Amino acid sequence: MSSDRTLLMRPSPAARESLSALTPILHRVVERIGETNDITTLALEPLEPPSMNFRCGQFNMLSALGVGEIAISMSSAPHERMLRHSIRDVGAVSHALCQSSVGDLVGVRGPFGSDWRVESARGDVDQRDTVVVAGGIGLAPLRGAVEELVRDTQRGGGRIFILVGAREPSQIVFRADLESWKARGAKVSLTVDLATSEWDGRVGLVTTLLADAGFDATNSRAMLCGPEVMMRFTARALIDLGMDPEGILVSLERNMQCGVGWCGHCQLGPLLLCRDGPVVPYAGLVSQLLTQRER
Ligand SMILES: Cc1cc2nc3c(=O)[nH]c(=O)nc-3n(C[C@H](O)[C@H](O)[C@H](O)COP(=O)(O)OP(=O)(O)OC[C@H]3O[C@@H](n4cnc5c(N)ncnc54)[C@H](O)[C@@H]3O)c2cc1C
Ligand code: FES
Structure with a gap:
């Protein structure tokens, strides 16, 4: 240069x-x-x-x-x-x-953009359980939030359930962090779509981990990041288990150029995702918009 x-x-x-x-x-x-x-x-x-x-x-x-x-x-x-x-x-x-x-x-x-709202609106530690669901590279935008949440459990915050799905075992990211979060009290569950000979864990979609994860959906919030189809099915399953859609946050990705709400490239319905997102509650309009593909 x-x-x-x-x-x-x-x-x-x-x-x-x-x-x-x-x-x-x-x-x-x-x-x-x-x-x-x-x-x-x-x-x-x-x-x-x-x-x-x-x-x-x-x-x-x-x-x-x-x-x-x-x-x-x-x-x-x-x-x-x-x-x-x-x-x-x-x-x-x-x-x-x-x-x-x-x-x-x-x-x-x-x-x-917006964030995972790790702190409660009052700025203190949230005492609800947090269910973090990630697909593949989707754990990357969640990693910082999980680090903060794990610290918060030591200050009286709620329990943390981390559910991760990957295409195959070699695609699981942040393995050392997953071990460290587990050692510090988080409940970590992994599943893969395709098992290899050395994999002795769960096989199947990440949604199959929800039922026996152990959280109380009526007193939990959720943070989801991964392919939109995975977030849609996971959000619906959490709502069926009794979770408030306002408490389910999803991270939406669209083509971004300016990043500051000027160019319109990241528009999804009335939302400019660089400004109003990427993290938005899966409630009302967003749950309907999530069925629309990016053009
Ligand atoms: C808010 C936000 C946060 C993101 N965070 C991450 C992150 O932490 N790590 C990461 O690896 N990626 C992240 N992405 C996706 C990343 O921006 C795209 O992968 C990137 O724009 C691809 O650009 P490229 O020039 O390498 O590939 P391109 O040649 O532009 O695209 C290659 C392929 O990737 C697809 N693609 C392009 N943009 C996206 C997108 N936004 N989402 C999904 N597929 C896309 C294209 O359709 C094409 O198939 C994020 C996107 C957004 C909007
Ligand atoms: S990226 Fe330009 S308006 Fe969002």
Whole structure:
């Protein structure tokens, strides 16, 4: 990269906050973790402090310099030292990001959007049980929230049930975190669509884990992230078990460009998902809109 370009992307600290919505701030890749054959976690550090403040469930627009920009959720918790994003290699930009090496520069614009509401409206610890349901890479936007929730259980928060579905065992992400959450009191259940010879766990859709997970649906909230069809079936099953649809949050992904409610690319019915989402309650209108495919 030329030094001119680097200068252009280095606003003064005073201008930084207002510019960050539209101007990528350069970050350096300080750690690169291969989670699966096609999912990579990048730990990023700004070239100049301060680090970004964000809430669990929000996303950044990450730019692979000279290639393009895409929406990626934070996979770290706000209290963790390093800003992390976990990226699945599906196309040009995600491929370039996944190929980054330690020391490379990445542009970061954000944080944008709504969050998992880990704290209750009053700012104190929520005492309801929390059911976290993730499909594949869907655990990435939930990882920070789970970290916060696990900390909250030590401060009197409700129990945590983490239900994860993956295509096959090798596609299960954050295995060390899953073990650590289990050791710290969360109930973790895994299932895969296709078992391999070394897999002795559950086989089937993630919805099959709900019935015997052990939570009281009438006094729980839920956080769902994964393919829309999985979130739809899971939300319906939770409602059938007695959960309030307002207490079921889903993270919706649409093609995003500006990230700030200007371009309309992320529209879903009356919602602009970069601004009103990505995390929204599965109630009323959203449950109807979820049956619509992106054009
Ligand atoms: C709010 C938000 C948060 C996201 N968080 C993450 C994350 O934490 N980790 C992660 O790996 N991905 C995340 N995504 C998805 C990510 O933005 C897309 O995978 C990315 O835009 C693909 O761009 P590309 O140039 O690599 O591939 P493209 O060439 O644009 O697309 C390659 C393939 O991916 C599909 N695709 C493109 N955009 C999306 C999308 N938004 N959702 C699903 N499929 C898509 C295309 O239809 C195509 O089949 C998020 C998306 C949004 C909107
Ligand atoms: S991405 Fe531009 S309006 Fe949402």
